Amino acid sequence: MFKQSTLVSFMAAAAVALLGTPAAHAQVIKIDGSSTVYPITEAVAEDFQKAKKNAIKVTVGISGTGGGFKKFCRGESDLQNASRPILAKEMADCKAAGVEYIEMPVAYDALTVVINPKNAFIKEMTVSELKTLWEPAAQGKVTKWNQVNPAWPEAPIKLFGAGADSGTFDYFTEAIVEKAKSSRGDYTASEDDNVLVQGVSRDVNAIGYFGYAYYAENMARLKGVPIVNPKTGKAVEPSGANVENGTYVPLSRPIFVYVNAKSLAKPEVNEFIDYYMKHADKLIREVKYVPLPKAAYDGNLKHVKEMKTGTVMGGKNEVGITVEELMKREAKM
Amino acid sequence: MQPLTTDEIRIVIAKGKFRDNLFKAVGIFCLAFALLVIVALIADMVIKGAERFTLDFFLNFASRRAAQAGILSAWVGSLLVMLVTALAAVPLGVAAGLYLEEYAKRNWLTNLIEINITNLAAVPSIVYGLLALGIFVYQFGFGQSILSAGLTLALLILPIIIVSTREAIRAIPAMIREGSMAVGATRWQTCRYHIIPYAMPGILTGVIIGLARAIGETAPIITIGALTFIAFLPPLPFTAAEGGATAGLFDWVMSPFTVMPIQIFNWTSRPDPAFEVNAAAAGFVLMAMVLSMNAVAIYLRYKMRKRIKW
Numbered sequence: 014m015f016k017q018s019t020l021v022s023f024m025a026a027a028a029v030a031l032l033g034t035p036a037a038h039a040q041v042i043k044i045d046g047s048s049t050v051y052p053i054t055e056a057v058a059e060d061f062q063k064a065k066k067n068a069i070k071v072t073v074g075i076s077g078t079g080g081g082f083k084k085f086c087r088g089e090s091d092l093q094n095a096s097r098p099i100l101a102k103e104m105a106d107c108k109a110a111g112v113e114y115i116e117m118p119v120a121y122d123a124l125t126v127v128i129n130p131k132n133a134f135i136k137e138m139t140v141s142e143l144k145t146l147w148e149p150a151a152q153g154k155v156t157k158w159n160q161v162n163p164a165w166p167e168a169p170i171k172l173f174g175a176g177a178d179s180g181t182f183d184y185f186t187e188a189i190v191e192k193a194k195s196s197r198g199d200y201t202a203s204e205d206d207n208v209l210v211q212g213v214s215r216d217v218n219a220i221g222y223f224g225y226a227y228y229a230e231n232m233a234r235l236k237g238v239p240i241v242n243p244k245t246g247k248a249v250e251p252s253g254a255n256v257e258n259g260t261y262v263p264l265s266r267p268i269f270v271y272v273n274a275k276s277l278a279k280p281e282v283n284e285f286i287d288y289y290m291k292h293a294d295k296l297i298r299e300v301k302y303v304p305l306p307k308a309a310y311d312g313n314l315k316h317v318k319e320m321k322t323g324t325v326m327g328g329k330n331e332v333g334i335t336v337e338e339l340m341k342r343e344a345k346m
Numbered sequence: 347m348q349p350l351t352t353d354e355i356r357i358v359i360a361k362g363k364f365r366d367n368l369f370k371a372v373g374i375f376c377l378a379f380a381l382l383v384i385v386a387l388i389a390d391m392v393i394k395g396a397e398r399f400t401l402d403f404f405l406n407f408a409s410r411r412a413a414q415a416g417i418l419s420a421w422v423g424s425l426l427v428m429l430v431t432a433l434a435a436v437p438l439g440v441a442a443g444l445y446l447e448e449y450a451k452r453n454w455l456t457n458l459i460e461i462n463i464t465n466l467a468a469v470p471s472i473v474y475g476l477l478a479l480g481i482f483v484y485q486f487g488f489g490q491s492i493l494s495a496g497l498t499l500a501l502l503i504l505p506i507i508i509v510s511t512r513e514a515i516r517a518i519p520a521m522i523r524e525g526s527m528a529v530g531a532t533r534w535q536t537c538r539y540h541i542i543p544y545a546m547p548g549i550l551t552g553v554i555i556g557l558a559r560a561i562g563e564t565a566p567i568i569t570i571g572a573l574t575f576i577a578f579l580p581p582l583p584f585t586a587a588e589g590g591a592t593a594g595l596f597d598w599v600m601s602p603f604t605v606m607p608i609q610i611f612n613w614t615s616r617p618d619p620a621f622e623v624n625a626a627a628a629g630f631v632l633m634a635m636v637l638s639m640n641a642v643a644i645y646l647r648y649k650m651r652k653r654i655k656w
Contacts, residue, residue: 041602043602048615051574051575052410052616052617054575055408055410055574055575056410058575058577059407059408059409059410059575059577062577062578067577067578070577070578071575071577072573072575072576072602073573073574073575073576074571074572074573074574074575075574075612076571084571205614205615206615206617207614207615207616207617224617226617227617229617230617230618230619231617231619299410300410301617
């Protein structure tokens with residue numbers, strides 16, 4: 014009986030200790046959202062914590078852009094990584110919960126169309142060729158390369174692409190098929206881009222698409238397809254330089270970080286954003302993404318200081334938009 | 347029927363022996379196949395991850411540079427989550443199993459409960475994650491903490507512990523119970539001094555099997571919101587905390603965390619192939635954790651069995 018009573022008192026003590034603690038974690042900056050933006054934010058968080066000698070703690074989760082916005086609009090995270098702009102429905106959710114936010118474009122991501130290095134017949138592709146290949150009508154019909162371009166051999170096509178829950182899929186379909194989430198379904202889909210890298214690198218007749226960083230890290234095993242710029246008619250290689258000079262269209266897109274306006278009352282969140290924008294250029298290059306011009310980061314800091322809440326994107330994906338255009342626009346809630 | 351000649355008997359015996367040996371060979375082949383798979387798996391991880399097996403790997407936090415990235419927050423997180431899981435699931439599971447075997451009346455209700463517990467063991471783990479997200483994270487307000495994760499995994503392994511407790515109790519001969527009762531012991535005294543000690547080795551096996559399953563679980567932990575980048579540890583009891591306060595004895599249970607399987611998953615899905623080395627090394631560490639848990643269980647079982655004298 015003695016043992017039982019000690020157990021009971023131990024459990025009571027545990028309960029008291031549990032209930033008495035919830036306010037202990039004031040100094041943690043919570044970030045969640047897209048896996049595409051994750052490497053950048055992780056690099057910033059890592060260096061920021063070191064610079065602050067671990068006095069400020071940062072946590073970064075990967076819930077995906079959509080899953081992250083759900084948490085963000087409930088006020089559960091301070092910052093939200095987003096590989097696409099906030100959508101109309103998410104704007105409504107945030108509004109309903111009284112969450113105001115400031116939108117900050119942080120980098121470019123270039124969707125890269127890749128083929129096997131042994132593939133000798135594809136030198137470049139046009140948007141309409143990609144559309145022929147990927148539109149829903151192609152399902153089960155377009156299966157040989159010569160159906161896309163008569164100059165190409167009669168070889169079977171092996172398709173690899175992003176899973177339907179990713180922001181990459183949303184943007185690619187919007188840019189190529191001109192309708193978000195509209196794609197053929199008979200291809201190997203994976204949320205894990207390394208699966209796609211493996212697939213394309215093992216099959217001569219394969220073609221796939223994913224974020225530029227995965228291509229940049231695996232150039233020995235993959236070939237990036239130059240995409241014909243619809244305005245100039247010239248084929249443009251996927252490369253950091255071509256994204257920066259604005260010729261790699263329509264497959265380059267800005268990616269964003271959103272900050273909850275209420276979180277800006279916390280000095281540590283302000284410090285973090287300041288650090289993010291000041292070190293973005295160096296860190297983004299290091300993780301193989303394409304940084305924005307310096308003016309964009311200065312603009313972000315200015316927006317944060319002036320509490321310019323809302324989005325300039327109008328609640329939808331937009332193809333071929335430049336960051337200069339973004340910075341000029343007026344944000345709306 | 348003619349009696350068999352000596353030669354015919356020899357043939358019959360030889361045939362029997364041949365079949366005997368044939369089955370032995372098939373058995374050895376099956377065993378070798380299973381062993382080969384696990385040896386290949388371990389060897390693959392060791393060879394790929396060899397260059398990361400340094401002290402730094404265990405003492406460093408996650409990093410964007412593969413060579414500097416370590417598993418400190420992941421292994422500490424995994425151990426603490428397992429601690430909460432064991433503290434919650436073992437008393438609940440053992441008590442429930444004991445009640446069902448020793449106290450409950452045999453009727454349709456008990457049968458219904460039994461069937462449901464067995465079925466619970468087959469529910470996909472993600473479903474427990476969704477349940478826990480609603481109940482622990484939001485309803486009880488535990489947030490995305492070690493406590494939520496530990497309780498979630500406790501729910502997951504509860505059926506395993508209940509079932510193995512009952513099997514261990516059922517294996518105890520009825521004469522033990524009868525003997526105890528015959529000298530005037532109450533039912534509780536019988537359980538306390540006979541049933542539980544004798545069933546302990548079996549219960550322990552169930553607990554370890556449950557924990558070994560729980561430590562590799564990813565889906566329910568991701569559902570309740572474990573983090574991917576976290577470069578600090580939960581507060582140690584009685585050390586200085588933020589704002590000059592002292593961390594309480596149980597502050598760590600409310601801390602954000604990550605666990606080994608999530609760290610491994612994150613490393614395999616990164617653009618830079620150098621992280622595959624980290625993933626292999628971390629995979630080996632996770633496997634070593636499971637193996638050493640099993641080793642502890644085997645040792646304890648051996649010690650306890652020696653004490654039982656029927």
